[in-house]
Amino acid sequence: xxxxxxxxxxxxxxxxxxxxxxxxxxxxxxxxxxxxxxxxxxxxxxxxxxxxxxxxxxxxxxxxxxxxxxxxxxxxxxxxxxxxxxxxxxxxxxxxxxxxxxxxxxxxxxxxxxxxxxxxxxxxxxxxxxxxxxxxxxxxxxxxxxxxxxxxxxxxxxxxxxxxxxxxxxxxxxxxxxxxxxxxxxxxxxxxxxxxxxxxxxxxxxxxxxxxxxxxxxxxxxxxxxxxxxxxxxxxxxxxxxxxxxxxxxxxxxxxxxxxxxxxxxxxxxxxxxxxxxxxxxxxxxxxxxxxxxxxxxxxxxxxxxxxxxxxxxxxxxxxxxxxxxxxxxxxxxxxxxxxxxxxxxxxxxxxxxxxxxxxxxxxxxxxxx
Numbered sequence: 001x002x003x004x005x006x007x008x009x010x011x012x013x014x015x016x017x018x019x020x021x022x023x024x025x026x027x028x029x030x031x032x033x034x035x036x037x038x039x040x041x042x043x044x045x046x047x048x049x050x051x052x053x054x055x056x057x058x059x060x061x062x063x064x065x066x067x068x069x070x071x072x073x074x075x076x077x078x079x080x081x082x083x084x085x086x087x088x089x090x091x092x093x094x095x096x097x098x099x100x101x102x103x104x105x106x107x108x109x110x111x112x113x114x115x116x117x118x119x120x121x122x123x124x125x126x127x128x129x130x131x132x133x134x135x136x137x138x139x140x141x142x143x144x145x146x147x148x149x150x151x152x153x154x155x156x157x158x159x160x161x162x163x164x165x166x167x168x169x170x171x172x173x174x175x176x177x178x179x180x181x182x183x184x185x186x187x188x189x190x191x192x193x194x195x196x197x198x199x200x201x202x203x204x205x206x207x208x209x210x211x212x213x214x215x216x217x218x219x220x221x222x223x224x225x226x227x228x229x230x231x232x233x234x235x236x237x238x239x240x241x242x243x244x245x246x247x248x249x250x251x252x253x254x255x256x257x258x259x260x261x262x263x264x265x266x267x268x269x270x271x272x273x274x275x276x277x278x279x280x281x282x283x284x285x286x287x288x289x290x291x292x293x294x295x296x297x298x299x300x301x302x303x304x305x306x307x308x309x310x311x312x313x314x315x316x317x318x319x320x321x322x323x324x325x326x327x328x329x330x331x332x333x334x335x336x337x338x339x340x341x342x343x344x345x346x347x348x349x350x351x352x353x354x355x356x357x358x359x360x361x362x363x364x365x366x367x368x369x370x
Contacts, residue, residue: 007280008246008331009363011044013052014370015240016226020056022238023206023222028213034060034202036223038068038085043357044227044243046072048367053226054080062221066092069101083128083162086138093117097125102161106130106138111148115157126161129192133165133184133203134177145188155195162200162219163192170207170215171233178211189217206231229352230342237342243356245335245363247278247286247296247314252326261315262307267292269306269317276303276318278332281310284360286334287348294347296332297339299325303332 024033035058041049050061050072060081063069066089069082078100087110088096088103094117096103105111105127118125129148132139140148148154165185169175182203189201201217206225208215210232222231230237257271269275278296282288291308296316303316314334318326335341341352348355 004246004364005248005279007248007284007363008244008366009359010244010246010366010368011048012240012242012244012368013048014368015228015242016044016049017052017056019226019228019239019242020053020058020222022240023209023220023225024057026209027220028216030218031213031216032060032219034058034062034081034083034219034221035226036062036085036205036221037072038062038064038223039357040068042224042227042353043359045365045367047075050075052369060219060221062223066096066099066101066103069096070099073099073101083164088114094121097121097123102126102128104128104130104138104164106132106140108140108144108147111158112154115154118159119157124159126159128162128164129160130164130166131185131188133167133181133188135166135168135181137166139165145191149191149195152195160192160196160199162202163189164202167203167205167208167211167215170205170211171231173211173232178215182215224353224356227356228341229356230340237340241335241337241340243335243341243359244333244337245359246331246333247280248331249276249329250279250313251275251277252318252329253277260307262291263310264308267307272319273317274319274321274326275306276316276329276332278314278316279312280334280360280363281312281314283311284362285355285358286314287344287350287355287358289348289350290344294344295339296334297336298329298332302339 035053037046040046062083069084083102130139169177185203202219204215204220206222209220225231225239228239228242255273260268288309294305295302306317307315341355345352345355
């Protein structure tokens with residue numbers, strides 16, 4: 001029997017599937033919705049999440065590394081398209097091609113190496129190109145892109161399936177960078193399609209979907225919104241929460257005199273306070289920056305975190321609970337429908353992505369399908 005003594009992380013696969021359908025319904029006619037499942041589906045478990053998305057019709061999956069793609073391919077065979085967002089490392093092109101993965105290429109050297117492998121092996125190995133439309137991260141710069149466009153034999157041998165770029169400020173709909181990147185990407189797409197008809201265009205991430213139909217092109221690739229992170233800054237989150245995290249209480253105590261709490265004595269509580277120490281700390285993804293700022297949840301109300309978060313424990317002030325509520329208290333929730341990943345991220349001075357991908361592996365994981 002498992003008593004969840006290390007904490008219980010519940011992941012709602014139905015909510016993830018519903019978020020996918022919501023995002024797909026927002027797309028322009030003719031555009032299809034993929035899914036970014038990199039970093040083990042943002043920490044929630046790629047092996048469990050991908051089948052839930054597949055059941056809703058998703059066939060385009062985006063991962064970060066070749067090993068992630070190989071793992072996904074072994075489970076789904078040739079039924080899905082798998083795009084590696086960070087390309088293919090030198091010397092790994094043949095394994096990538098044999099696995100039927102689609103690498104995103106963003107340097108001329110990568111592009112030429114890929115074509116050499118395709119020509120040498122006679123494999124029908126599709127690839128994707130990424131252009132830098134203004135984020136100044138991964139992507140072919142304008143000069144490099146023009147050099148590739150001028151090399152017709154290279155283009156014809158490459159089997160380009162898709163052209164991608166990535167938005168830098170999509171979560172801020174009024175930011176002028178969005179329109180600049182849209183214009184740059186549209187121009188690049190028109191040029192490449194003039195030489196390689198039939199390629200697919202992909203620009204919109206989670207937030208990009210909410211910028212409007214002109215950003216949708218052929219394939220959208222939402223990630224964080226699937227997992228409940230708010231895709232639009234400053235408005236009510238349209239996505240469903242997907243995770244609940246419960247930490248077991250290992251000690252409850254009455255502090256009779258004013259006392260400081262935790263490392264560094266950074267916070268003092270008054271005499272007569274009740275404290276609960278929960279099993280779970282920064283080794284489990286309870287970010288240290290939340291100390292003295294964050295909160296937990298129990299009996300339908302918030303409970304303040306007090307003192308610094310430790311490696312394996314976090315302390316809460318439960319003075320606001322009634323006597324019977326304190327006595328019955330066995331666990332405190334760190335994430336739930338009321339205490340969302342975005343709120344927790346705010347306490348830690350970070351983003352919901354980091355909250356999800358930091359969730360530890362000591363928790364018992366329960367996957368909810370209904």
